[in-house]
Amino acid sequence: MTDWQAEAARLDAADPLAAHRSDFIIDEDLAYLDGNSLGALPSATPDRVAEVVRDEWGEGLISSWNTANWIDLPQRIGAKIAPLVGAQPHEVVVADSVSVNLFKLISAALAMQQGRKVVLSEPGNFPTDLYMIDGLEKQRLAERRLADRADIESALNDDVALLLLTHVHYKTGAMFDMARLTKAAHDAGALVLWDLSHSVGAVPVDLNGAGADFAVGCGYKYLNGGPGAPAFAWVAERHHADLQQPLSGWMGHAKPFKFADDYTPAPGVDQLLCGTPPIVSMSALEVGVDLMAGIGIEALVAKSRQLSEFTRAATAAVVPELPCISPEDPERRGSQLSFRHEHAYELCQALIARRVVGDFRAPDVLRLGFAPAYVRFADCWRAVSELRDILDSGEWRKAKYAERGQVT
Amino acid sequence: MTDWQAEAARLDAADPLAAHRSDFIIDEDLAYLDGNSLGALPSATPDRVAEVVRDEWGEGLISSWNTANWIDLPQRIGAKIAPLVGAQPHEVVVADSVSVNLFKLISAALAMQQGRKVVLSEPGNFPTDLYMIDGLEKQRLAERRLADRADIESALNDDVALLLLTHVHYKTGAMFDMARLTKAAHDAGALVLWDLSHSVGAVPVDLNGAGADFAVGCGYKYLNGGPGAPAFAWVAERHHADLQQPLSGWMGHAKPFKFADDYTPAPGVDQLLCGTPPIVSMSALEVGVDLMAGIGIEALVAKSRQLSEFTRAATAAVVPELPCISPEDPERRGSQLSFRHEHAYELCQALIARRVVGDFRAPDVLRLGFAPAYVRFADCWRAVSELRDILDSGEWRKAKYAERGQVT
Missing domain, CATH: 3.90.1150.10 (Aspartate Aminotransferase, domain 1)
Structure with a gap:
């Protein structure tokens, strides 16, 4: 024994x-044994957060957008997350929550798929993934369809615009074969959006290797970014030119400080930025990401x-x-x-x-x-x-x- | 002299x-003299943030959602903001950014106004307000129309679903007569959404007194919540029953921890919660709001x-x-x-x-x-x-x- x-x-x-x-x-x-829900506190985080609060905010005040490079945080942290998920540095950006990023990228996929509006997922997927499809369905822009895990490939009909799956299931821990499902979706003319919330920082992910289209992921689980840390979004480079999403906030504008009346999206994933990001929470996330990238x-x-x-x-x-x-x-x-x-x-x-x-x-x-x-x-x-x-x-x-x- | x-x-x-x-x-x-862009650091904030990071996150870990009441933060801070804007405590909730909240509430207004899709605003409004209308226009759900400040009342035709104005203009400081414009909009069958970003904490605002419908506001200006602090959203109580918005994330579900496949909105403004909120940034906001409410x-x-x-x-x-x-x-x-x-x-x-x-x-x-x-x-x-x-x-x-x- x-x-x-x-x-x-x-x-x-x-x-x-x-x-x-x-x-x-x-x-x-x-x-x-709950770091898959909320990651632990990195030893370096308290001091870094104190520095952001006291020195960058308190002392630097508005100038810290430049002098402390707050303005680049979303891209800087995104680039550090990239090697954890098989992405190129300029394909990842940190912004908002997983939910909000799902909305952006489901919308982006639907905009690329004229004539198709079905978003296929599985019952029992993490609720917010399903609910964000519901939101677009209420707007009559999407049609939600669910197929059991074993039936997903056969459910990829020619009306499916997007396959939206969570790579590692929050409840069972079951992991999809990303390359296989991505290929099956593409063979059916569908795009794929992977939710990496329960993957990033703990399991192998190769988004570009799998030829995936879109991904989102969570900052507060294995990335140890703190409660409700901002999330990230990934878009394959080949889609950058056609990217279009409705949460067109000023931080995603090509020239936010021109204060123009009309929206011109920033190039690439930068257009996924929407409002002003929560700098204190985002700075805490950077410490966690640095730690994981370092290991x-x-x-x-x-x-x-x-x-x-x-x-x-x-x-x-x-x-x-x-x-x-x-x-x-x-x-x-x-x-x-x-x-x-x-x-x-x-x-x-x-x-x-x-x-x-x-x-x-x-x-x-x-x-x-x-x-x-x-x-x-x-x-x-x-x-x-x-x-x-x-x-x-x-x-x-x-x-x-x-x-x-x-x-x- | x-x-x-x-x-x-x-x-x-x-x-x-x-x-x-x-x-x-x-x-x-x-x-x-730039607190209208980024408010100063309250003396109590560094200690409070350190406590949230070290004790609530580091020590309490996942249990702090209950024991430190993280789960109630959006409503608790919302209730404290309410008296600053003439709102009832249960009409205000803290969530996401001003931009994202604009998207939710413009969408909610459009959903209530079957047959009308024009969102009226003014040229030179804060860009993100205009860009969020653009986003809905790209989805073909809204039609953006701009009228110069002096012409707004005459532009309130019977196709206008929503009047979206920033109460205090970010560039000129000019303040709209909220009661008058609200009444003009209502007389034309339109709803009104006020952006209070440059108002809250510094000028008199009486949302319920004016009979307004919706409002959003910024946490990092006169509320001193820190760079990119989460924003707030207000919905007049009379609209709570009909409220419907597409960013239907799990935190806005009636029972988020049931993990149900279908979205059932939480009652009232709670449905405006979307993803998991950034607790560290939100806790800093509470200190700033407490200070303003105290004065x-x-x-x-x-x-x-x-x-x-x-x-x-x-x-x-x-x-x-x-x-x-x-x-x-x-x-x-x-x-x-x-x-x-x-x-x-x-x-x-x-x-x-x-x-x-x-x-x-x-x-x-x-x-x-x-x-x-x-x-x-x-x-x-x-x-x-x-x-x-x-x-x-x-x-x-x-x-x-x-x-x-x-x-x-």
Whole structure:
């Protein structure tokens, strides 16, 4: 019988990223397995944010748009995200939220696809992806169509304008074959928009290699940009000349400070800028992105797979009554594992009480996420062993664990 | 002949808000007359931001959505902004940028006005307001029509769905009569959307008193929320039941954590929430709003008028060759004065070199803004006397003042 605790210790000792835990401020005794929801705080962020607030805003005031280069932040951070997702630096820009960027890029795709208005996605996709299609449907510009994962390729009819998929599923962790689905969409005359929210910084993504068209991604999960950090958007270079989207704000104008009455889009992805960006939150994002870019995506991916493989094997052996609904093949899943249990909510709360933080997704899923830069194998083992103990002791049945909060 | 310096000293000594200068971190020797572009840093902001970053994010991590009430921030700050604009607390919500909120509310108005699609505004309105109409026009949902300020009432034909105006003009400081224009629009069957970006926190605004329909406003000018602070949106209660807008993100869903496939809007202005809000920037905004709400809008308005009246009179007397293009009647202008000069850009740069910060708006306008919470009458006098000196000395002709930066 495997000694999982010893195995975890062995893996931690051999982990080339082990020293990076100190790049984050996390309590030593905390097993934080929820970086797929909100990434941890980089150690350098408090000082950087204080500098932006006190020196750049307080001291530099309005001049900091130039002297502190606030004006270039969206492109500068975008260029740093690019190598994490197989993009060219000038194809990525940071702006707004994932939701707002989805609206821009779904609209851009529809504008390129005269005569087609179906946006195809899957039921159970992250809600905001589906809701943004709903928004365009209400405007009568899109028609939403959902097909189960297994039926997507056959649903790519000649009325499909855009295939919109989340690369790694938020609930199950299942990962699409980006190259294959992209090709299938293109063969049907459709464009593809990938939501990389649960991918970027933890799994291999090669947007240009796959020949994809559009992508969006989240700044506050594996990029460690802080709560509600701005999101990013990617557009393949070949579409830059035809890019047109309706959220035509002044920051996306070719010459914003001409204050012209008519909108002339800035070239390329710069037109995806809309209003004035939240500089303090965006500066915090830059620290997180710098950290991930510094470690490099290959090392992050390798560790992510080791973490989830270790946890999957240990759970299967030690808590066999907890079915894992994430794909068994690590190449087909993201940096998370999801387990189904009738009382997943209560199990999650009992884990949190023991300083093991995962999360719950309605109605019956317990998620454990593996942010490769700071999660230790010992954390994973603690999750497994505490789950065993909580189930054995029946502790999760305590009333206090059954009170459902607003956000979990 | 008036001794303007002595008059400024007298006004400062009698200023009931004088002590509030210390609520901000601003160099003693700095005359900051650009709070209408970017408000100054409240003294309490650095500590509050550090607390949000270190304690709420770093320590509380994902649980802070509940324990630190991040989830309620948009409504909580909205309710605090409400009394500054004559709104009810539940009619205001903080979200996204002014640009994105314009898109939501122009769309909402168009959805309520079946058969009409003209959005009427004025040429020279703040660009993003016009560009967001352009965006909807590109989607073929709106038709943009511009009428000069004097012709707006006669341009309110029966095809006008919405009148979109900026209450205080960013360049000239001219202020619309909100009640009158609102009534004129309603008489023509149009709705009204007011952009309060250059109004909120400095001039009297009574949205419900005027019977207005929609409003948006900026968090980083007189509300002192920091660079790119999130914006706010207001919808009159009578429209809450019919509100419908296309940026239907998950945070605006009636039950976001049900993760349902179909969008059901949250009641009232909560549906204007779209993606996950930038918590760090939003928390900084709350400090600025608290400060303004604490001083109270009546005191802010009174001081604002005194400041601009003093400056107008002093400039007219001391720098008579600099024509003021802002309305003479303080009841018809915002908290700023704008002066026209062929070399306004160079004058502005020469002022900045003397630690008097105003700004330039193309092609020939020098703006001086009066943020009533921290601007001193002595600052205003310095602006006037330095302008006199710069013009007399010809210092503005120096080459270094002619290099035009990106943001001014």
